[in-house]
Amino acid sequence: MLLELRDVSVHYGKIRALHGISIEVNEGEIVTLIGANGAGKSTTLKTISGLRPLSSGSVWFEGADISTMAGHKRVVAGISQSPEGRGIFPGMSVHENLLMGAYARKDDFSAELEEAYELFPRLKERQHQAAGTMSGGEQQMVAIGRALMAKPKVLLLDEPSMGLAPKLVQQIFSIIEEINRRGTTVLLVEQNAQQALKLAHRAYVLETGEVVKSAPAAELLDDPQVRAAYLGGDLGVAGGASAPPVPLEKGTAVDGEETQP
Incomplete structure (x- = not known):
């Protein structure tokens, strides 16, 4: 296991942004986190990078607990992030x-x-x-x-396609695939759920700070609930109209277990 979050909770003041989430990223994988705005995806990456302190739980990297490691030391250890909004020096x-x-x-x-x-x-x-x-x-x-x-061992990408034209989106995703092919593990947060699921090996669905579903990415592409909520899928509504986006219910199976309401 290259990277692991174990029962991680994170607060912004009195507001709990992450509710005991557990995520695993194996060496060589592309893993994606999908979910609506405010689901906790970016907070998860910031927590891994050391930019948000844990309220509870732990972060493990290459078999070591790095929960209290400073952010700059995590970069040296092999965790690097491309942030939402790019954050370049203009x-x-x-x-x-x-x-x-x-x-x-x-x-x-x-x-x-x-x-x-x-x-x-x-x-x-x-x-x-x-x-x-x-x-x-x-x-x-x-x-x-x-x-x-x-020279990261795991590359954290936060919304790399945000605000880009479709042609550029395809180019960015092709480059991410090439980066992974060359040996870098990737953890991807992406609003373009369909593209992310086509690219990734495995995926986690986050809702209001909780993991509500986890599966191989290809399975989630065909999952009716995921298609309805995030991919604009047709659930067989009368007249062929697409169903409106609906949240996944708490209690959805996550790796063989159920989340609590």
């Missing part, structure tokens, strides 16, 4: 942004820099351009390339 060049991803490294990172430019040729063409003047898709490439500069 006044710095593309090249300088990429170098920021290697800030904690003491070894030679020239191979990772070359790989970033290989994965994203557009960035090499514009390496001296201010990142803030790039298009949304190009900025997303900068954010992912910067995260790869840390």
